[in-house]
Amino acid sequence: MEDELTRQSAVAFEPVSEITSYLLGGGGKRLRPALLLLSARYAGHCGPSAIRLAAVVELLHSATLIHDDVIDSADTRRGRPSANSRWGNHRSVLAGDWLYMQSFQMALEERNFRILDILIDLTQKMVEGELIQLEKLGRIDITEQDALRLATHKTACLFSGCARLGAVLGGFEGADEQALSEYGRYAGLAFQLVDDLLDFTASAQQLGKPVLSDLKEGKVTLPLIYAMENGHREARELVAQVLKEKEFNSVRPETLVALVNESGALDRTRTLAHDYARRAKSCLTNHADSDYARALLTLPDFILDREN
DSSP: OHHHHHHHHHHSOHHHHHHHHHHHTTOOOOHHHHHHHHHHHHTTOOSHHHHHHHHHHHHHHHHHHHHHHHHHTOSEETTEEOHHHHHOHHHHHHHHHHHHHHHHHHHHTTOOHHHHHHHHHHHHHHHHHHHHHHHHTTOSOOOHHHHHHHHIIIIIHHHHHHHHHHHHHTTOOHHHHHHHHHHHHHHHHHHHHHHHHHHHHSOHHHHTSOTTHHHHTTOOOHHHHHHHHTTOHHHHHHHHHHHHHTSSSSSOHHHHHHHHHHTTHHHHHHHHHHHHHHHHHHTTOSSOOOHHHHHHHHHHHHHHHOOO
C-alpha cells in the first residue's frame, strides 16, 4: 500500500506531488487503510484490489486533512507545518481537490459500481460533516447529540466505508456486509472520542498540535459539553470567554483542563469510547476465528490506548 501511495505521488501533477509527498512523509497511523485491508482478508479477499483501495482511502483522508487545515487556519499537522502554512490556502485547496479526483480515478479501475457508491456516499457525508461543523462553530449550545452526529459524519463514516469496502471485495452481502460496516462505524466513533480526550490529556508534542486547539478554533467537543451539562458554571463561563476571544488570553488552558477533569466529563467521555469499542467487537461474532478476526478484535483496543 505504501508503494502504491509513493507511485501515485510520483505521477501527480507537479504542484500537487510536492504537497502529497510532504503529507504522506509526515507519518500517520495508516489506520484507515489497515482497516480496509484487514476487513478484506477477514471477508476472504486476497488480491491487488484491496491494496489499491487502501491507497484510495488514505489519499481521500489526506485530502480532507488539507481542507480541514485550510478551514481551521491550522499552522501545524502531525508536529510539522501544515500544507496551508507552507504553500498557502489556494494551492492547498486545489491540491486537496486534485487528490479527491485522483482517488476516484483509481477506484474506477475496479469497474465496480458498488465500490463507487460507497466512496461517493462517504465523501458526501464527510463534506456534510464540515458544513455541520461550520454551522456550529463558536456556539456554546452544542449538545451531545450534535457532537455525535458530527463525529459520525467527519470520522466514523470513513471508518465504516473502509470496513464495508473490505466486505464487498470479499463478497459479503446483506447482514454480513452491514455487520462489518457497523464495526467500522463504532470503531470510528471511539476514535473520535479518544481524539477529543487527547485534546485535554496529551501534550502538544504527543498531539503534534497545540493542546485545546479545538476550543481555540471554536469547536466545543464532548468533554466540554459534559462538563457544562454537569452544572459546572465556572467551566461554562471559561468556555464562553475562549470562544469570544478565539484565543487563550484571559483563560489559562490548564485551568480549563483541571475543571473539565474535576467535573467527571473526561471519565464520562472515556466510558462512552469504551462502549463504542465494545459494540465494534460485538459485530464480529458471526464468522470463524482467524488471524484477521483477531486483528480486527484488537483494533478497537489500539484505538483506546493510542497517545496521539
